Amino acid sequence: MITMTFETLALPLARPFVISRSARTAVTVVRVHLTDGEYSGTGECTPTPHYQESAESVTEQLVQIQSHVEQGLSREALQQALPQGSARNALDCALWKLDAARQGKTVWQLLGVDQPESVISAETLSLDTLENMVAAAEEAVAGGVKLLKIKLNGEKIVEKVAAIRHVAPHATLVVDANESWTGLDLESLFHALHDFNVAMIEQPLPAGHDDELVRCLHPIPVCADESCHQRSDIAHLRDRYEMINIKLDKCGGLTEALAMCTEAKTMGLRVMVGCMLGSSIAMEAALPVAVQAECVDLDGPIWLAQDAEPALRYHQGEVWL
Template identity: 45%
Template sequence: MTQTQRKIRIRAESHRLTKPFTISRGHKNTADVVVVEINDGSRIGRGECVPYGRYGETLESVTAEIESIKPILEGSSNKLSHTFTRDDLQTAMHPGAARNAIDCALWDLEAKQIGLTVPDRLGLRPRPLPSAVTITLDTPARMAQAAKQLLNKNSEKKQLVKVKLGGEDGFAADIGRLSAIRDTAAEATLIVDVNEGWHPHDIISHVDALKSFNIDLIEQPLPADNDDILKDIDLPFCADESVHDSDDLNHLNPGYDCVNIKLDKTGGLTEALKMLQLARKKNLKVMVGCMVASSLSMMPAYFLGLQADYVDLDGPIWLEKDRENGLHFVHDQISLPTKPLWGWN
């Protein structure tokens, strides 16, 4: 079989945010992404990833990783006798941001080549999808004010709010933040995201206090290598940093009721779909999450989100300017434009 000659383009981009995005590990003022374009001579598939600093990824390291596989992906290497596929990609690269950009670019290219959209291939019907809106780490008063603004924008619906905690000022300050937010947003559905920022004794000593806030999910409260005690605590925990791909699900702490699937962790939509199916078999709830990025990152995750219990895909609303034909955000509802920038023919 004659191998198709492709051309690969890789570029790093930095998108300014409307305001700082702050979590327990620090804050950012830009969304730094790597974009991959795969050109087969007449069509171009695009994918975007966000280097995961938590795991030592940078714009430079992710770009270098993609460059290293570029000859095989383009077909200029003699290591394969066929056109490089997404199946080849799963064994050629480890999970992570670099593989995500390539995997999503291949999905996009395939949609254009075969004339069939990604949701059609997956048997999904796009629809407006409720998404969590994030309140980043700040003082209790400012976080409560942010919650109030969210509720004012969407007064007719029960808002899904994701609250970033794990500040350097300690667990007691986080309890103050939760109290202030609950005073303002008593009826909101609340997800708490700690980004590994608490200590075991914090949770053990304050189970009743945490239960009093009626939290739907407590996401990754402890470091991934120190979360054993969660299995003995009756609170709704969601794994993020503790689970990356489907292999990790086989060793997941039984204390977790839910897993957060992010394409930059799984290494693309292909593995994310596999992971979602396995999570269902294990009776786990599924959240589809994101990094702060453009709609080019978010659209593959949107289609995954059509099958999830919780969706947290508000990344583009933090950008000063999203890409053309990106996802539409109206309050907490996300939907597709008439001709989406990704996954369409």
């Protein structure tokens, strides 16, 4: 018999996190705890209002499925019992941890995947004035960061990237528009950014309104984030994107994320692993997918005023396990 509990926590940020459509000074997460009295597992999710989620809606889903989980619902059955999204993510990851503990293994061992010493992760530059973003980039690369993810809206795009490239000449740069480039001359913009050796552009147009990418020549790979939630989305994206961003909160957990990774590669799409703001509990769960990805963005904990314990170590642009 399993006992399932869950809690909602508001985690203050150390500094504001700003993207094209929102600004945050705290993040609300939901944690699921499972125990059979001897072994336990915990999972964490970050409900996202942009995807019509809240802590209340996630909690409601967990209440509805609690009795089934406590009676032994398997990970496989969970995939049909809950829709993709944050609630299923927290529960799926908790079940992975519980199953591994019961077998005296780590999740890595359960998957048959070698655990690396570290993984290179992006550090995000929050949307801000050009001067502040350049200062943040200088601080990041001085600390050894190798991959910078630049949050942008429709203003001063090339100017900001040019200035950041100037102070970070050796860093890999990726740009995240968060659906904000509607109405811009994308082809000219992509070619201008190519001059600054931008490695990838993430979600330039709103989900469901990205047909322009089919006709737009882009010398830089474009990655689907808001347009790609689960495995069934992938086939419809191949004519406009070269890469997909897999996030456990979007797809509903490690089980679906691993399947998405396999599906994407089968269809010739490259893989990025991303995250919502959250603690090391959520980031650690995504690491078995991250080792299969070309680009990793799991920097959520560095934005928190206080991380969960045991915390992952972030140092010189890498997550150390």
